[in-house]
Amino acid sequence: MSTKLTTADPQTETASSGLRRSLRRFDITAMAVAAVISFDTVGQIATGGGEAATWTAAIALFFLVPYALLFAETGAAFPQEGGPYVWVKLAFGRPAAALTTLFYWVTNPIWLGGSLVFLAAETWDGFVFHLGSGTVGDYAFKLLFVWIAILTAIVSLSRGKWITTVGAVVKVLSLTLFTVTAILYGAEHGFQGLSEARFTPTTAGFLGLVPILLFAYVGFEAPNAAGEEMHDPQRDVPAALGRSATIAAACYLLPVVALLAVVPADKVTGIGGFMEGVRLVFGVYGGAAGPLLTCTAVMFVFALLTQGSAWMIVSDRMQAMAAADGGFFARGLGAFHPRLGTPVRTNLLSGAVATVFMLTAMRLVHGDTGAVFGVVLTVAVTTLLLSYLAIVPALLFLRLRRPEVPRPYRVPFGNRGFVVCAVLVYAWILVGSWAALFPGVLESLFGIDYDFQDAWGVSRPTFETFTLGTIVVLLLVGAAGLAVARRERQET
Numbered sequence: 001m002s003t004k005l006t007t008a009d010p011q012t013e014t015a016s017s018g019l020r021r022s023l024r025r026f027d028i029t030a031m032a033v034a035a036v037i038s039f040d041t042v043g044q045i046a047t048g049g050g051e052a053a054t055w056t057a058a059i060a061l062f063f064l065v066p067y068a069l070l071f072a073e074t075g076a077a078f079p080q081e082g083g084p085y086v087w088v089k090l091a092f093g094r095p096a097a098a099l100t101t102l103f104y105w106v107t108n109p110i111w112l113g114g115s116l117v118f119l120a121a122e123t124w125d126g127f128v129f130h131l132g133s134g135t136v137g138d139y140a141f142k143l144l145f146v147w148i149a150i151l152t153a154i155v156s157l158s159r160g161k162w163i164t165t166v167g168a169v170v171k172v173l174s175l176t177l178f179t180v181t182a183i184l185y186g187a188e189h190g191f192q193g194l195s196e197a198r199f200t201p202t203t204a205g206f207l208g209l210v211p212i213l214l215f216a217y218v219g220f221e222a223p224n225a226a227g228e229e230m231h232d233p234q235r236d237v238p239a240a241l242g243r244s245a246t247i248a249a250a251c252y253l254l255p256v257v258a259l260l261a262v263v264p265a266d267k268v269t270g271i272g273g274f275m276e277g278v279r280l281v282f283g284v285y286g287g288a289a290g291p292l293l294t295c296t297a298v299m300f301v302f303a304l305l306t307q308g309s310a311w312m313i314v315s316d317r318m319q320a321m322a323a324a325d326g327g328f329f330a331r332g333l334g335a336f337h338p339r340l341g342t343p344v345r346t347n348l349l350s351g352a353v354a355t356v357f358m359l360t361a362m363r364l365v366h367g368d369t370g371a372v373f374g375v376v377l378t379v380a381v382t383t384l385l386l387s388y389l390a391i392v393p394a395l396l397f398l399r400l401r402r403p404e405v406p407r408p409y410r411v412p413f414g415n416r417g418f419v420v421c422a423v424l425v426y427a428w429i430l431v432g433s434w435a436a437l438f439p440g441v442l443e444s445l446f447g448i449d450y451d452f453q454d455a456w457g458v459s460r461p462t463f464e465t466f467t468l469g470t471i472v473v474l475l476l477v478g479a480a481g482l483a484v485a486r487r488e489r490q491e492t
Contacts, residue, residue, distance in 0.1 A: 019081065019229050019341055022158040025236040028223045031161065032244035034168040035223075035310035037175075037251045039119065039303055041216045043274040045252065046259045050197030051205040053257045056213060058201070060249040063428045064217045066421035068245045069411045071221040072238040073418070074395045077407045079233035082321030083224030083314075084391050089325070090402070091394035098327035098485070099478045104387035105319040106353065106474060108311040111380035112149055113354030114361055116308050117142045120301045123275055127297035134362065142358055149305055150351035153312035156340045157229055160313055167306020170299050172247065175255045177296070178278055182258035185281035191261040204448045208455075211436035214428060215381040216252055218388065220245055225314040225321075229341075238409040275300065312350055313342075320346040326489045328481040378463075379470050382436045386471070388429045396422040437467055 023031070045052050080086045084104060089097035121141050125131040131138045152163045220241050227233050259277045278296055282289040320343030324334030337344045398405070399418045411418045435442060440450040440460075452460050 019336065020156075020158065021229055021231050022156075023161065023223070023226060023230040023236075024232075025240050027161045027165065028230065028236055028240035029244045029247075030165040030168040031223045031310055031314070032220050032240060033247055033251075034164040034171065034306055035314065036217070036219045036244065036248050037168075037171055038216055038307065039171070039174075039274060039300060041212055042175075042252065042255050042259070044212050045209065045216065046256050046263075046274075048205055048209045050194075050199040050260060051201050052209055053197075053253065053260065054199050054201045055206060055209045056253050056256055059210070059213045059217065059428070060253070063214065063425060064245055064249060066424050067217065068220060068241055070392070070395050070418070070421050070425060071224075072241045073407055073409050073411050074398060075221055075224045075227075075237040075241065076234045076409050077405050078398065079224065079227040079230065079237065081226065081228040082318055082325075083221060083227055084387075084394075085225075085318045085322050085325075085327075087398060088390050088394040089327075091397035092390065094325065094327045095482055096390055098322050098482060099475075100387050100390040101318050101322040102328065102474060102478045102481070103383045104391075105315045105350075107380050107384040107387070108308070108315045109350040109354035110357050110383065110470070111311070112308040112350075113146055113356070113358035114380060116304050117145050117354075117358055118361075120145050120304045123297050123300050123304075127275060127279075128294055128301075139362075142362075143355065145301075145305060146308075146354045146358060147351055149308035149312060150347055150354070152306070152309040153316060153350075154340065154342055154344055154347045156342065157226065157313065160309070160342075164306050164310040164313065167303050167310070171303040171307070172251060174296060174299050174303060175251050178274075178281065179254045179258045181281045181284060182262050182277070184284050185262055188284060189262075193259075193261045193263050197260050203446050204443060207435050207442050207446075207448075208439075210428070211378070211381045211385070211432045214385060214432040217248070218384065219311075220248075222311065222314040225317040234406075234408040312347065316343050316346040316350055319343075319349075323485075326485050328478075329484045330488060331485075378436055378439075379466055382433065382467055383470065383474065385429055385433045385436060389426075389433065392422055392426045392429065437471075439463075 045056060048055065074087060075083070078087055078090070085097050085101045088100045121131060121138060124141060125133075125138075131141055152160055155163075223230075223240070224233070224237065230236060255274070259274065262281055263277045275297065279293055282293050282296075285292055319328065320334040320336065322328045322334065323346070324331055328334075333345050333349070334343060335345060336342060396419065399422075400415065411421055413420075431442075439455065440452055443450040452463070456463055
């Protein structure tokens with residue numbers, strides 16, 4: 001039984017009228033796993049040392065669990081195409097929804113053209129085939145990576161879902177293989193990293209890790225952007241979200257502990273830490289280590305590619321529905337291809353944004369690849385977390401103001417339980433957003449020494465140019481998009 005709500009004007013209904021239901025519970029789970037489990041953040045989390053494992057577990061318990069409960073209920077109750085765009089629109093109106101969707105959507109081409117492509121190129125260069133830095137081969141690899149991810153989002157969802165499903169399987173298998181091999185390596189050579197790791201949580205460690213950990217754990221609601229392409233969202237969304245969240249928590253915590261167990265904390269790097277750990281532990285396989293390492297590197301890059309594809313599939317649908325609803329520039333931007341059933345124009349826009357961001361990052365940020373990686377990842381963290389500053393209150397508004405909507409799944413303890421979960425999640429998002437935008441500020445309030453250049457590899461002006469500059473540009477683009485859309489609505 002589906003819940004039909006009037007969430008948009010007839011133009012929106014036209015945009016989504018040709019959609020085909022092709023997502024079942026397994027597909028939703030696989031898409032969430034493919035999108036949320038981030039190879040690029042495993043190494044980044046591990047740079048926090050032993051306490052990274054402690055905070056990974058703590059945030060899973062006190063953030064991921066209430067977060068999953070909130071979105072499981074809302075995703076099942078409001079399963080319309082566009083997901084979070086629809087939720088924010090119902091709560092706060094079209095302009096707020098359009099701006100929120102812009103921040104949510106742009107995270108993904110920035111991430112694709114930033115940390116994902118940089119990590120993929122670094123892995124390919126170091127373990128498969130030499131590319132060099134800034135060479136023709138380097139540029140060609142990164143451009144191909146971006147546009148293959150975009151093309152896999154353009155194909156029909158009935159086919160594209162299998163690409164992301166294979167990516168999810170490859171990702172889980174790769175992390176499982178590494179974890180098991182690390183145990184074998186430790187049994188043979190000793191767990192030397194554990195002797196140096198400090199698992200006691202600290203304020204400094206918390207402030208340094210909370211943005212990246214929140215970024216790692218958010219996004220399980222993303223498949224709801226294709227809500228009208230699910231066979232039974234009211235039953236499948238809560239179950240799929242619970243399963244994918246459990247898998248993600250294990251796939252972050254176990255590899256991070258394994259990585260720290262075999263690699264000294266001071267040698268773990270955000271961009272190369274995971275694969276360097278793989279290189280080390282695969283020594284237990286003797287002569288087969290080389291081919292296995294190359295194969296794992298290829299799987300690693302493929303998983304990154306399908307991760308980008310999964311996010312393009314869901315976030316482009318959100319942005320397309322915002323455009324079709326008259327909330328962002330021209331309605332034509334939100335048109336779904338009549339045969340493919342995908343928002344091809346928005347897909348192409350994502351590819352263009354990812355390409356521009358990738359080229360800008362390569363040319364304007366000075367320093368080694370690791371410094372570029374950290375900055376562009378922080379930009380993606382910032383824009384995504386900022387979008388939840390509107391999404392989470394929208395969930396609470398819908399719970400309290402739309403009680404008549406059937407809710408196949410409910411957060412335990414009624415409204416009180418929902419409010420507690422929403423407040424807890426919102427507090428985490430506020431802290432994470434501030435720490436991502438202004439690193440070092442909270443540390444100074446607690447009397448913690450913070451060397452910005454040493455932490456990021458770039459100066460604060462360069463860092464803030466990328467982060468705050470991105471926010472300002474997005475706000476200007478959003479204002480222009482709202483103005484153009486308003487004029488188009490008035491003319492029609």
